[in-house]
Structure formats: C-alpha cells, structure tokens
Amino acid sequence: MDRMPPPHDFEPHEHRPSGGKPASRRILVAILLLLALGTGAWLGFRAGQHGLALPGGTAFSSWAEDWLAARPGETGSAGAATGPVAYYHDPDGKPFYSAEPKKTPEGRDYVAVRANEDVSFDDKPKDSAASGAAAGPNGKRILYYRNPMGLPDTSLVPKKDSMGMDYIAVYEGEAEDGSTVTVSPGRLQRTGVRSEAAERRVVTRPVRVPGTLKLDERRVALISLRSEAFIEKVESVTTGDRVRAGQPLLRLYSPEIAAASAQYLSVLNEGAGTGGGRAAVVEGARQRLENLNVPPAVLTEIERTRKVPTTITWSAPGDGIVLERNATDGMRAMPGDVLFRIADVSSLWVLADVPEHDLGVVRPGQAVTIRLRSLPGETFTGKIGLIYPQVNPETRTARVRIELPNPDGLLLPDMYADVEIATGAGKPVVAVPDSALIDTGTRQVVIVDKGEGRFEPRQVKVGVSGNGFVQIREGVEPGEQVVVSANFLIDAESNLKAALQSMAAPAEEKP
Numbered sequence: 001m002d003r004m005p006p007p008h009d010f011e012p013h014e015h016r017p018s019g020g021k022p023a024s025r026r027i028l029v030a031i032l033l034l035l036a037l038g039t040g041a042w043l044g045f046r047a048g049q050h051g052l053a054l055p056g057g058t059a060f061s062s063w064a065e066d067w068l069a070a071r072p073g074e075t076g077s078a079g080a081a082t083g084p085v086a087y088y089h090d091p092d093g094k095p096f097y098s099a100e101p102k103k104t105p106e107g108r109d110y111v112a113v114r115a116n117e118d119v120s121f122d123d124k125p126k127d128s129a130a131s132g133a134a135a136g137p138n139g140k141r142i143l144y145y146r147n148p149m150g151l152p153d154t155s156l157v158p159k160k161d162s163m164g165m166d167y168i169a170v171y172e173g174e175a176e177d178g179s180t181v182t183v184s185p186g187r188l189q190r191t192g193v194r195s196e197a198a199e200r201r202v203v204t205r206p207v208r209v210p211g212t213l214k215l216d217e218r219r220v221a222l223i224s225l226r227s228e229a230f231i232e233k234v235e236s237v238t239t240g241d242r243v244r245a246g247q248p249l250l251r252l253y254s255p256e257i258a259a260a261s262a263q264y265l266s267v268l269n270e271g272a273g274t275g276g277g278r279a280a281v282v283e284g285a286r287q288r289l290e291n292l293n294v295p296p297a298v299l300t301e302i303e304r305t306r307k308v309p310t311t312i313t314w315s316a317p318g319d320g321i322v323l324e325r326n327a328t329d330g331m332r333a334m335p336g337d338v339l340f341r342i343a344d345v346s347s348l349w350v351l352a353d354v355p356e357h358d359l360g361v362v363r364p365g366q367a368v369t370i371r372l373r374s375l376p377g378e379t380f381t382g383k384i385g386l387i388y389p390q391v392n393p394e395t396r397t398a399r400v401r402i403e404l405p406n407p408d409g410l411l412l413p414d415m416y417a418d419v420e421i422a423t424g425a426g427k428p429v430v431a432v433p434d435s436a437l438i439d440t441g442t443r444q445v446v447i448v449d450k451g452e453g454r455f456e457p458r459q460v461k462v463g464v465s466g467n468g469f470v471q472i473r474e475g476v477e478p479g480e481q482v483v484v485s486a487n488f489l490i491d492a493e494s495n496l497k498a499a500l501q502s503m504a505a506p507a508e509e510k511p
Contacts, residue, residue: 084114085112085113085114086113086114086153086154087099087113087153088100088101088102088110088111088112088113089110089111089113090104090110090111091104091108091109091110091111092104092108096110098110140171140172141171141172142169142170142171142172143170143171143172144156144170145157145158145159145167145168145169145170146167146168146170147161147167147168148161148165148166148167148168154167154170155167168181181454181455181456181457185453191486192485192486193483193485193486194483194484194485194486195449195481195482195483195484196432196433196436196481196482196484197478197479197480197481197482198430198431198432198472198476198477198478198479198480198481198482199430199431199478199479200428200429200430200431200478201428201429201431201469202427202428202429203429203431203463203464203465203466203467203469203470203471204422204423204464204466204467205361205423205464205465205466205467206420206421206422206423206466206467207354207358207361207362207420207421207423208418208419208420208421209352209353209354209355209358209397209400209419209421210352210353210416210417210418210419211350211351211352211353211370211402211416211417211418211419212350212351212414212415212416212417213348213349213350213404213411213412213413213414213415213416213417214348214349214350214351214413214414215343215345215348215349215413216343216344216347216348216349216403217349219320219343219344219345219346219347220323220341220342220343220344221316221317221318221320221341221342221343221344222338222340222341222342223249223250223314223316223317223327223338223339223340223341223342224293224336224337224338224339225252225254225293225333225334225335225336225337225339226291226292226293226335226336227254227256227257227292227335228254228255228256228332228333228334228335229252229253229254229257229332229333230252230253230254230330230331230332230333231250231251231252231327231328231329231330231331231332231333231339232250232251232252232253232311232329232330233250233251233329234249234250234325234327234328234329235247235248235249235250237249237322237325237340238322238325239322239323239324239325240321240322241321241322242319242320242321242322243316243319243320243321243322243342244316244319245315245316245317245318245319246297246315246316247315247316248313248314248315249314249315249316249327249339249340250313250314250327250339250340251311251312251313251314252311252312252314252333253310253311253312254292254312256292257289257292257294257312258308258309258310260285260288260289260292260294261289261294261302261308261309262308263285263288264282264285264286264288264289264302265302265306265307265308267281267282267285268282268285268302268303268306269306286299294312295312295313295314295315297313297315298312298313314339316340316342317342318342318344319344319346320342320343320344320345321342321343321345322340322341322342323341323342323343324338324340324341325339325340325341326338326339326340327339327340343413345406345409345411345412345413346405346406346407346409347403347404347405347406348404348406348411348413349385349401349402349403349404350368350370350382350401350402350404350417350419351399351400351401351402352399352400352402352417352419352421353392353395353397353398353399353400354387354397354398354399354400354421355396355397356391356396356397356398358423359387359398361423361464362384362387362400362421362423363384363423364384364385364386364387365383365384366383366384366421366422366423367381367382367383367422368381368382368383368384368402368419368420368421368422369381369419369420369422370382370402370404370417370418370419370420371417371418371420372411372415372416372417372418373415373416373417373418374415375410380404380405380411382402382403382404382405383402383403384400384401384402384421385401385402385403386400386401387399387400387401388400388401400421402419423464423466429463429471429472429473430471430472430473430476430477430478431469431470431471431472432446432469432470432472432476432482432484433468433469433470433482433484434465434468434469434470435484435485436470436482436483436484437460437462437470438457443459444459444460444461444462445457445458445459445460446458446460446472446475446476446482446483447482447483448476448480448481448482448483449481449482449483450481451481455483458475458476459475460472460473460474460475460476461473461474461475
C-alpha cells in the first residue's frame, strides 16, 4: 500500500526567481530609493539657496549653473542674450523680480533678463528663435514683442495680454526708441486716423470786439465870443448842415471890439509916414483885436479901408458838419457862450473794448477791419492809434482807439461797429492744424506720423494761433506728417501715456 505524502508537501510554495528576492520586497526598495532621491534634491535646493558648499567645495548654485550651461537647449532661452533688459530677477532663483536694478538683502545684484531670455508659458513653435527674427510687413526684422500696456514683459512670438490686447512688434532699429508707438493697420483704418504735413503759413488770430464811432476830438471847433455882443443876423445854417471853411455864419456888433478897432485905426493913421518908431504901438493895438478873437479877414479889411466896421461877420473856421447852433437873430451873447459847434468828419475814431486776456497781442499800428450794422456787406479799414493806459475794473476791458478815414461821409458818429483786429505773425511760420495739438496742461504735444503705423509723440513749443492753425516754434520741421484726427484713439489703443512717460527726463540716480 502506497504511503501518503506529508500534508505540507501539498502546500503551495512561492515561486522565486533564481537568485532573486520576492516582488513585494523589490517594490519597497524602489519606494525608499525615490524618497532618498527626493530628500537629496530638496537638501540640494536649500543648500543652493543658502550658498552651502558641496563636499568638493563648490557651491550648489554654481554647480547647477555649470550643469545647465553644459546642457544647451534646456534653458529658458537659446543663443546669445539680445534685446533690451526686460526686467531683473533674484540671483538665487527666488520668485522676486524688479523693473530696475536692485540688490538682495545680502548685497548681491539682481540678474538682468533680456528680451530673448524672457520665459513664456505659452505654447511656442519649435523654432522660436527664428520666429523672433522674422521679417515684418515693412521688411524690417522683428526683434521681439512688447507688452501693449508698457509693462516690463516681452515675448519672442506674437501673443496677447490678460485683456486680449496684442503685443506690439518692435522692429530692428526701434528697440531703444521708447517714445515710438505702433498701431496695426486694421486699427488705423477703423479709427479713422488722418495726418497732414506741417507747412509754413501766415498765422493770424483775429480779435473780434464791439466798437462805437466817435468824433475825432482834434477836429471839433467852437464858435464863441470873448466879449459881449449882439447878434444882428444869423445865416441860413442849421444843425446837420455841412459848411465850408470861410463860409459866413453870423453878423454881430460888439462895443468892445468896436472900441479896439477905433484905437487900432487911430494908431495906424498917426503912425503913417513916421518911420518905425510907432511899430510897437501899432503891434499892441493889433494884438488887442486878436485877443478878442477878431477874424483875420476883419483886421485886413480895417487896414485896407481905414474904417471901423459897424458889424463883424463871423465865418466857419473849417469844413465840417454843424453839430450845434445856439445863435439867433437879435440875441445878446455873453463871453464864452457857444454859438456854433462844428466837427470835421473826414476822419473818425472807433473806440473798441478789448478783453484783458487779448491785450498782449494788440499793438498800435495793427490793421483793423470795421463792419457797420447799418451798412451790411461793406468793410472799412483803419489802424490802431492808441491803447488807453487803463483797464475798466468792472468789465475787465481796455479801450482801444482806431483811426478810421471817412472821405465820403458815410460813417456817422455814435454808430455801432464790429471790430476785427488782425493779430499774429506777419510772415510765414511753421504751423499745424489746431486739432493736431494735445495740451496736457503742463506741456504741448503733437503726434508725428512716421509711416507704417508708427507714431511718435513729440513735445513742442507753440506760438500764436488763429484761423484754425497754431504756430510751432520748436519740435516739428516743415513737411513732417502730424496726426490731426483720432489722435485720442491712438492714445487709447497704443498706450500713448507710457510713451509720454518715456519722454520725461530720468530721475537722478541715488548714490
């Protein structure tokens, strides 16, 4: 009878590979190895941060840099560093960045990161370096793309910022020109940007003010007596009539003038044929009549006829209009009474009130155009004769006197007039349209169109303005194109504010 094998002979045995260990033990060993490697890597990172030396005496950070340098193609940038400095990062690899040169608390300098070294987490094409050096629509090589908001962030390939705005291409030769901004042709077409050339032209700014016609004070004459007299006859001359020089106005009798005439005639008769001894007496008697304002024609008549006239005829001293007649037949006139008032209106004054803020551009001798409300369609020209040396404290205006010829007599005193004073440069100057000027309050800027979607904000010095143009004294040359329409949209689309900041003088570096 066969014997049964022992029970343990039927128990299953582990299958072991020849010379090996069980599988579970191999897994445990692998886990421990990974933990050891992770711990070593973490200790190495901390040693690099604190500058600890490896057993060989080499700092971990230096060893890591040498190791990375020995493995080209695995760093954040390929090839030599080109382009402007984008930003600065911590030399120990800590997540600290700065837009300006900076030092660590230990006194170590931050490392500069140039344009082609910037790290991007976007999906890049295989040949990123070739993309960064691609040629743009204008045929120039594209160096890199910069942030549209002026932040220290660049890219070698086209990308968008967090708000969806396209990065702006920087072409060869423009990398250091921070004042130039670029707008895509599509946006230019949508916004309606329009440019015009700066040209030489005469810029005038007319000052328009109201005025009133007045008599020329130097051309007003009064007929008045210096002695008591009686008016015998007044000629047919009334207020408003035009009179000529020497035209008779009235006849009068004055006892004082008659006595002085008799004395003068007596001296003339006594001095006849006696030589020059009586010349002084004759001259004294004649001077008395002149002091009584006797007309020269009356004196000539006395000397000719050797008779004392009973009445004296008073004539008009010059051409003009009778503004006032106070003489009547038979009246008694006392010394100083105004019998006639006559004004020469061949030349009038225009008194205009110029606002205080316009006085700086008004000068004597400037040409003035006068338009009368009573004569529509007609213009008259004159010149500024005087600027009165005072300002009305209530209206804050100064009075300007304009001499206006009136040979035809169409202009009448006290008429209202519209006065236009031509101020500004009398010779051609460099000028641009008013819409091209951006006044920030502290400085004036125009946007120069450099072509191909590139614009340069440029600070200028302005002069006079008028007729839709403003004089550019410095900053723009004749022939340069300036933006005259939608320049505020360029500001919004292309971050003009960042470009303007780059125009400011850099602050002095602290020692």
